[in-house]
Amino acid sequence: MKILILGAGQVGSTVxxxxxxxxxxITVVDSDGDKLRQLQDRLDLRTLxxxxxxxxxxEQAGIADTDMLLAVTQSDEVNLxxxxxxxxxxxxxxxxxxxxxTEYLERQEVFGTANFCVDFSICPEQILTEYIVKxxxxxxxxxxxxxxxxxxxxxxVRAFGGxxxxxxxxxxxxxxxxxxxxxxxxxxxxxxxxxxxxxxVVEEGDEIFFIAATDNIRSVLREMRRMDKPAKRVxxxxxxxxxxxxxKALEHDYQVKLIEYNKKSCEKLAxxxxxxxxxxxxxxxxxxMQQEHVDQVDVFCALTNDDENNIMSALLAxxxxxxxxxxxxxxxxxxxxxxxxxxxxVLSPAHVTIGSLLAYVRQGDVAAVHSLRRGAAEALELxxxxxxxxxxxxxxxxxxxxxxxxxTIGAIVRGNQVVMGHHDTLIxxxxxxxxxxxxxxxxxxxxxxxxxxxxFF
Amino acid sequence: MGRTLTVIHALGLMLVVFSAAYLMPVATALIYxxxxxxxxxxxxxxxxxxxxxxxWLLTRRYKGELTIRHGYLLVVGMWTAMPAFATIPxxxxxxxxxxxxxxxxxxxxxxxxxxxxxTGLDDxxxxxxxxxxxxxxxxxxxxxVLAVAVLPLLGIGGRQLFKxxxxxxxxxxxxxxRIADTARNLWAVYxxxxxxxxxxxxxxxxDWLDAVCHAFSAMGxxxxxxxxxxxxxxxxxxxxxxxxxxxxxAVVNFATHFLAWRSKSLRMYLRxxxxxxxxxxxxxxxxxxxxxxxxxxxxxxxxxxLRHASFNLVSIATSSGYASVDYAQxxxxxxxxxxxxxxxAASSGSTGxxxxxxxxxxxxxxxxxEFLKLLHxxxxxxxxxxxxxVPNNIVFAVLGFIFLYFMTIVTFTFVLLxxxxxxxxxFTAVLAxxxxxxxxxxxVGPSSNYAGLNDFQTWVCTIAMLIGRLEVFxxxxxxxxxxxxx
Numbered sequence: 001m002k003i004l005i006l007g008a009g010q011v012g013s014t015v016x017x018x019x020x021x022x023x024x025x026i027t028v029v030d031s032d033g034d035k036l037r038q039l040q041d042r043l044d045l046r047t048l049x050x051x052x053x054x055x056x057x058x059e060q061a062g063i064a065d066t067d068m069l070l071a072v073t074q075s076d077e078v079n080l081x082x083x084x085x086x087x088x089x090x091x092x093x094x095x096x097x098x099x100x101x102t103e104y105l106e107r108q109e110v111f112g113t114a115n116f117c118v119d120f121s122i123c124p125e126q127i128l129t130e131y132i133v134k135x136x137x138x139x140x141x142x143x144x145x146x147x148x149x150x151x152x153x154x155x156x157v158r159a160f161g162g163x164x165x166x167x168x169x170x171x172x173x174x175x176x177x178x179x180x181x182x183x184x185x186x187x188x189x190x191x192x193x194x195x196x197x198x199x200x201v202v203e204e205g206d207e208i209f210f211i212a213a214t215d216n217i218r219s220v221l222r223e224m225r226r227m228d229k230p231a232k233r234v235x236x237x238x239x240x241x242x243x244x245x246x247x248k249a250l251e252h253d254y255q256v257k258l259i260e261y262n263k264k265s266c267e268k269l270a271x272x273x274x275x276x277x278x279x280x281x282x283x284x285x286x287x288x289m290q291q292e293h294v295d296q297v298d299v300f301c302a303l304t305n306d307d308e309n310n311i312m313s314a315l316l317a318x319x320x321x322x323x324x325x326x327x328x329x330x331x332x333x334x335x336x337x338x339x340x341x342x343x344x345x346v347l348s349p350a351h352v353t354i355g356s357l358l359a360y361v362r363q364g365d366v367a368a369v370h371s372l373r374r375g376a377a378e379a380l381e382l383x384x385x386x387x388x389x390x391x392x393x394x395x396x397x398x399x400x401x402x403x404x405x406x407x408t409i410g411a412i413v414r415g416n417q418v419v420m421g422h423h424d425t426l427i428x429x430x431x432x433x434x435x436x437x438x439x440x441x442x443x444x445x446x447x448x449x450x451x452x453x454x455x456f457f
Numbered sequence: 458m459g460r461t462l463t464v465i466h467a468l469g470l471m472l473v474v475f476s477a478a479y480l481m482p483v484a485t486a487l488i489y490x491x492x493x494x495x496x497x498x499x500x501x502x503x504x505x506x507x508x509x510x511x512x513w514l515l516t517r518r519y520k521g522e523l524t525i526r527h528g529y530l531l532v533v534g535m536w537t538a539m540p541a542f543a544t545i546p547x548x549x550x551x552x553x554x555x556x557x558x559x560x561x562x563x564x565x566x567x568x569x570x571x572x573x574x575x576t577g578l579d580d581x582x583x584x585x586x587x588x589x590x591x592x593x594x595x596x597x598x599x600x601x602v603l604a605v606a607v608l609p610l611l612g613i614g615g616r617q618l619f620k621x622x623x624x625x626x627x628x629x630x631x632x633x634x635r636i637a638d639t640a641r642n643l644w645a646v647y648x649x650x651x652x653x654x655x656x657x658x659x660x661x662x663x664d665w666l667d668a669v670c671h672a673f674s675a676m677g678x679x680x681x682x683x684x685x686x687x688x689x690x691x692x693x694x695x696x697x698x699x700x701x702x703x704x705x706x707a708v709v710n711f712a713t714h715f716l717a718w719r720s721k722s723l724r725m726y727l728r729x730x731x732x733x734x735x736x737x738x739x740x741x742x743x744x745x746x747x748x749x750x751x752x753x754x755x756x757x758x759x760x761x762x763l764r765h766a767s768f769n770l771v772s773i774a775t776s777s778g779y780a781s782v783d784y785a786q787x788x789x790x791x792x793x794x795x796x797x798x799x800x801x802a803a804s805s806g807s808t809g810x811x812x813x814x815x816x817x818x819x820x821x822x823x824x825x826x827e828f829l830k831l832l833h834x835x836x837x838x839x840x841x842x843x844x845x846x847v848p849n850n851i852v853f854a855v856l857g858f859i860f861l862y863f864m865t866i867v868t869f870t871f872v873l874l875x876x877x878x879x880x881x882x883x884f885t886a887v888l889a890x891x892x893x894x895x896x897x898x899x900x901v902g903p904s905s906n907y908a909g910l911n912d913f914q915t916w917v918c919t920i921a922m923l924i925g926r927l928e929v930f931x932x933x934x935x936x937x938x939x940x941x942x943x
Contacts, residue, residue, distance in 0.1 A: 259835075266837040271846040279835040288835055 001025070003361070004066045004092075006052035006082055007073030008035040010330060011098060011124055014350035015070060015357050018375070020045055022444070024361075027061045030073075053081040055089060063090045068361065072098040072122075080104075080116045087117030096120045096360055100241065120360055124353040129245040131352050132326065135345060136250065136299050139231050139324050140221050142207070142345060145370040146214065147381045148413035148432045153214045154185065154370065154379050155221065159206045162226030171198040173223060182212040182220045183420045185410040185436035188373065193406070193438040209372070209379075211410035211434060213418040228323070231298035235259070235322070237283030237313050238304030239269045242328065242349075246301065251275040257292055259283050261304075283313040286320065295321030302327045307334055314343045335374060351375055362447055367432055378437045379410070384427055386452040393433070393450055399423035404445045406438045462519040464531045465512050468538060471604055472509025475539055476502050481591050482546065485666075486584040494550065494584040501545035508542075529934050532601055536923060539600065540564040543592055550585055551575070557912045564919045566592030567600070568926035569808060571680025571778035571895035574908045574915070578685050583666050586683045590673040596926070597677025597808035598647045598711065605640040646714045647808075651676045654703045661695045675703045678808040680778025680895040687903070688768070689781045697768040697781060708735055708775040710806035730843035731804040731814045738814075739774050739802055743767045746791050753788055766791070769903075774798035776810040778895020780903035792898055796885060799894040810893030810925055812862055818842055819855045861929045866891060869921050876914050886910075890918040891925035 001024045005012050008030035016026050016039065026045040029052045030036050036047035050057035052073050063069070069086045071079035079097040086092035097111075099121040104110050111118035134144035143156035159166050164176060170184055187194045188207040194200060202208065202224075212220050221227065234250055236243045239260035247258050247269070256276040260266045263280055270278040281288040283304060294300065300322040302310035307329050314327035326345045329335050338346045351371050355378075358369040368381040388395030392402065398409050398421045409421035413432040419425055427433060435446055479502035486495040523531060543566070544559035551559075558574045565572045566589050578586070595603065633639045654672035659665060667683055674681045684690035688697060706714070709732045717725035726732050747759065747766035756762035765782050772779040773795040784792050801817040803809025822840050829836055840847040866887055873883035885897030886907075896903045901910075907918065924932045934940055 263837070267839055270837045270839050271841065274841075274844070277829075277833060278837045279833060280837045281835045291835070292833065 001067045002065060003068045003070060004061055004063055006071045008039055009074060010350055011072045011353065013039050014354055016045060017043055018354055018358065019361060029057060029061050053078045055085055058085060063092060066092055068094040070096050076101050076104060083118045084116045094119055096122065098122055098124065100125060122356050124349060125241045125245055127353045127356055128242055128349050129249055132246055132301060133249050135326065136231050136234060138217060138221065139228050139299060140225055145379060147368055147434050150214055151413050151416065152211060152411050152418045152434060153217055154209060154211050155217055156207060156209050157221055157224045159202050159204055159208055160225035161204055163224040165202050165223040166204055169199045169201050170196055177219065180216045180219050181420045182210050182216065183410055185209045185211055185408055186438055209436065233297050234299045235294060235297045237302045239265050240305055243303045244269060247273050247276040284309055284316060286316050289316060289320050298323040300325045307331050318342050348374065376440060378440055378443055380435045380446065382433050382435060382450045384429060384431045384433055384450060387429060390452050393427050394429045396427055397423065398425045404442045407442050407446055408436050410434045410436045460524065460527050462516045463521050463523060464527050464534060466516040466519050467531055468534050469509045469512030471535055472505055472538065473513060474604060476506035476509065478591060478595060482584040482588040485587045489583050491582055491584060494582050497546050497549040498584060504545060505542045526940060529931055532927065533932055533935055535600060536927060540567050546585065546588060557915050561915045561919050563592060564922050566679065566681060567596035568893050568922040569593050569596050569677045569679035570890060570893045570922045571674065572889065572907050573681065574906060576685060576908060578683055586670055589681050590670040593677035593679030593681055594651065594673040598643060602640045603644060605637055642715050643711050646711055646718060647676065650706060657699045658696065661699045662693055663696065675700050675777065676707050678704060678707050678775050678777045682779060688779045694764055701768060701771045704771050704775045704777050705736060708803050708807050708809045710804040712806050728843065730818065734818060735802050735804050735814045739771060742794065742798060743770050746770055746794065749791060750787060755787055770795050773894060774802045776803055776892055776894040780896060783904040785898050785902035785904065796888050799892045812859065816855045816858065819847060819852055820859065823852055858929060861933065865924060865929060869917055872917055873914060878914065886918055887921055890921035893922060893925050
């Protein structure tokens with residue numbers, strides 16, 4: 001597929017990296033030549049320096065025969081204009097824009113064919129915020145990912161002493177809580193994946209991925225580890241795009257304190273947020289943290305745009321007695337370095353948000369993609385179409401589907417119902433099938449499997 | 458000197474316009490075929506017109522834009538000159554009425570205070586009663602606002618004048634792009650409501666004269682009545698109820714009324730934090746005071762207690778000043794609480810007096826901010842009212858206003874004490890005057906009036922009314938050395 005990416009920032013370069021690996025022709029446009037040069041040194045793609053909203057730039061970038069336009073520059077307006085131009089001048093089939101301003105997002109007609117012709121809009125900050133909100137809602141989990149509009153969830157949790165399941169085989173789950181349907185999709189032990197079988201024994205320190213109906217998450221978590229009290233007090237460092245959104249999303253259910261370095265931003269934030277306590281100060285100032293009782297804080301989030309500051313303030317908070325600390329880290333080298341250290345959760349914005357973009361790029365009817373374990377594994381939500389003749393999935397039992405090794409069917413969402421993917425479960429047309437892929441190389445094969453053969457159309 | 462003459466030029470023109478206000482009592486005199494009255498009012502009209510016209514004519518070389526400082530001079534000039542001219546018919550009609558008392562009466566009308574020095578109201582000619590009540594209607598929303606609405610002459614200075622007269626701490630939000638349009642719309646809403654009020658009062662059992670007069674004084678939150686016994690004369694729960702409704706309407710910002718009318722939605726009232734706070738406080742107090750009176754055995758039945766508590770409390774809290782019973786006889790907590798409400802309950806941009814609910818909210822929130830700042834020294838918490846940030850300079854302006862307001866009360870109370878008044882009378886007379894409420898307690902209570910004051914005391918109360926109506930700064934600024942320094 002020929003893909004044109006506008007903007008070589010965080011989002012643009014991560015998505016480029018991810019798509020290059022999947023054998024696409026990528027062209028990246030940005031006004032900053034240095035960024036492009038760095039990108040080209042690393043990846044096999046074409047770059048072009050210029051204004052992404054100018055027709056001449058788009059033409060040079062080869063928009064005429066592009067299959068998909070990803071407008072992910074810093075500016076909402078440039079993205080909108082680029083999509084409009086692509087639609088009306090060059091008939092580009094798929095146009096995706098990154099839109100951050102709620103002003104636009106609240107009025108979906110802005111994106112319609114009569115206006116800016118945006119097929120899909122994504123807002124990385126919003127995705128990240130929702131992701132963190134889930135983590136605060138379930139403080140025991142490492143990751144909570146939703147499928148099928150929130151009906152089913154994939155949860156990652158580290159097994160700890162105190163959980164009834166620890167030290168026992170997985171089949172124990174069924175006997176211990178027969179009323180709750182859940183399925184363990186994968187276990188990572190010492191960074192290697194284990195394909196879970198009924199007799200696999202869970203050890204302390206295992207990273208377990210399980211799928212359950214969203215309502216049942218808490219009871220399954222209880223099996224894996226000792227539960228903490230639900231979070232009440234949240235402290236956020238950094239009042240940028242993410243910190244602000246997070247405070248807004250949390251302030252009615254939690255006691256939120258937000259520390260921001262810039263006084264002007266503080267005043268703006270305090271005007272905008274209704275119940276959050278906005279504090280002016282440095283997120284790495286341990287005196288300020290003590291004064292604001294960091295030891296009483298249940299969840300601490302370091303969300304500035306400076307990796308080093310986030311690391312330091314998260315470490316200070318942990319030292320000062322904060323319950324769970326989350327740090328936002330952009331550099332992927334840091335992410336692997338810090339995982340499993342003192343900081344409970346290290347978030348890479350690129351990895352959290354890439355999935356929502358990938359869902360549009362993938363072939364077949366992919367409803368959602370979540371990137372797991374820093375991009376090494378992936379969970380996909382695929383829609384099964386066709387019938388027993390035209391599809392290789394529909395009308396077959398889960399055990400019969402010819403999945404590549406390392407991929408498992410976790411659950412099936414049928415209408416409002418969540419069915420666990422047991423060997424004898426029959427897959428019907430229009431089912432949303434959640435597939436867990438431990439190795440990214442398998443993704444292509446899985447997608448092929450769900451494609452309907454030509455005869456269907 | 459040239460600028461001062463510009464002020465006189467504008468003042469002259471306004472007096473010419475003001476002379477049109479005599480048309481209403483003239484018409485009344487015609488209807489009642491009272492030709493002596495007719496002559497008096499025509500005379501007053503001609504004099505006002507003639508003096509205004511002369512002032513305008515002689516200074517026409519100085520016609521020009523007003524500066525901010527002369528805007529204040531014009532507003533205060535208007536507010537002192539108009540009551541002075543308005544006394545003419547009173548002086549002509551009522552023998553033995555001193556200018557001091559007549560000026561008190563007209564000032565009380567224009568500032569919508571509603572305190573009176575006249576007795577035998579029931580026997581006054583209808584034209585005089587209409588005139589007294591018309592002054593309350595004109596003064597209610599503001600004569601400058603009216604002048605801006607009908608006279609395009611004020612030009613850019615108009616907005617400045619408008620601000621100097623309209624009560625409340627924040628006057629930046631314009632309803633329409635042009636100030637004259639804003640003024641016209643506000644007056645349209647105000648007069649529309651007054652017409653509805655006249656109809657409702659007629660329906661509730663008043664005759665036309667009473668209905669018109671009481672509608673004027675209710676919408677202006679003035680409190681004049683055509684009867685010595687005030688509303689107690691009618692002894693009708695229905696009339697009391699109608700008046701309560703319209704007083705509560707008039708205590709809300711007329712800009713909110715306008716927005717609600719334009720958008721045809723009651724949601725605008727919910728978006729006005731002042732309206733919610735004012736109405737909540739007043740209605741809550743009604744229930745509380747009713748219970749208090751019933752509990753203390755003032756009224757054996759709760760329903761009676763509720764009726765009298767509601768009417769008198771709403772009347773005093775909204776700064777109208779009607780009375781249906783002698784509430785000064787109630788246990789002292791109740792009337793004092795009512796006097797307290799009158800100081801804070803009215804919304805900015807309404808026709809009520811006092812410091813306005815907006816300033817009360819600012820003060821309460823400022824106190825909360827100080828507490829939070831002590832607990833969290835690093836906190837940044839701008840003041841927010843109704844979800845909007847109130848800039849610090851407005852907070853400071855409010856604090857300054859409150860200081861001046863209290864100092865004025867204290868000073869005037871001392872002055873009255875020096876003149877030989879007892880404390881409760883002196884204190885409540887100043888409160889009732891500066892808050893444009895009307896009756897106080899003691900010898901200026903609801904069962905008596907201000908006739909017993911000597912000339913000096915009457916002047917003190919007159920000045921307090923003017924200071925209260927123009928919200929302290931506008932008047933006192935004329936007495937600062939900076940104002941007169943070039």
